[in-house]
Amino acid sequence: MTDDYFHVLNLIGVAFFAVSGTLLGYEKKVGGFGVVVVASVTALGGGSLRDLLLNEPVFWVADPDYLYSTYAAIFISVAFIRYLPHVSNYYFLLLDAVGMAIFNIVGIEKSLIGETGMLIAITMGTTTGIFGGLIRDVICREVPSVMRGELYASACVAGGLVYAALFTLGAPYIWCILGALFATVFLRMGALHWNWRPKIFKKRHYTE
Template identity: 55%
Template sequence: MFDWFHWLNLAGVAVCAISGTLMAYQKRMDGFGVVVLASATAIGGGTLRDVMLDVPVFWIADTDYLYTTLIAAFIPIIWLRISPRFPFHYLLIADAFGLALFNVVGIEKALANDTGMAVAVAMGTITGVFGGLLRDVICREVPLVLNGELYAMTCIAGGIVYGIGLQFDLATQWCGIAALVTTVLFRLGAMRWHWQLPVFYNDHH
């Protein structure tokens, strides 16, 4: 793997660990709960992806990811000890960036293991959403992926953009950047304007 891929993965782990720690703070969890929730959010999606691809689980093969998870979890802890007024809308923003980072990581790891583009898009989506799904289930919250606003679909949109980039022979770095930007913008747009893909309508007439 390229060094930039490694750093991209570390960034995704860090952002998602911060997201998990912020949720743990909201739920008034103890230290062990913080570690569990940060870890589940940060490495849950990648673990499922690697099991499905039948490759070594990334954080077992490289313990840098575990260290990154623990270090990143301390960032909001230190912040909240200094200033308890943490703007918690940042949790959703952190989640959006973690979603996008992991989406690209999942796509690229799948392609590196010789999957087709459709499978790579699926692996990107799984990598992006599963950690957050675990976090929300542990906290007994309605998972963001199921709450109506575009979530998993933003990963699919990013994956489609990645695939289009490959068709135009763009370097993988540029495909990754395009997919990252697409996923982030779609997710932030969905949060701001409540974009949805309704299937059932509440028509009681």
């Protein structure tokens, strides 16, 4: 049952990120095959890096279901945009946040299955969650969200800490997933709505 949950969760995460990549490609007026490239890199990039770091078979090479999920999400998104071209940017941000949160959980889960420690699992979850979006933004000539001082990678870390806390307390598997998912999406969307920004460096005020 756990394997089924993991597989379905991964498929959903891939689909969400493929849709967010398609929406950004549309917004940036990327044409034809370029949209497929942007969406595919967004959907598959983070997980590919994770698997390479864990010395595991790359997930979409080992199981073509993830490619089917990616291409189906791209096709449906393109069809939707063709008939409803005025798509709000809010949907892109929401899908990106949910996709990031799901991939964060998948990265943590896959690391724990590989018997890493929880610290490595949280780091791997964050890497999985942000890397596809980072490549997407670079390809589309956007300043990557993770570099803007917003709650992006920090939201993944917070979600990972919630997962770790619930896991340590012996909470059921589904509650670990839901807790991490809610924390990540809430922090990411809350940061966009209320302009939450972590202040790492404090500005110094010099007096003459």
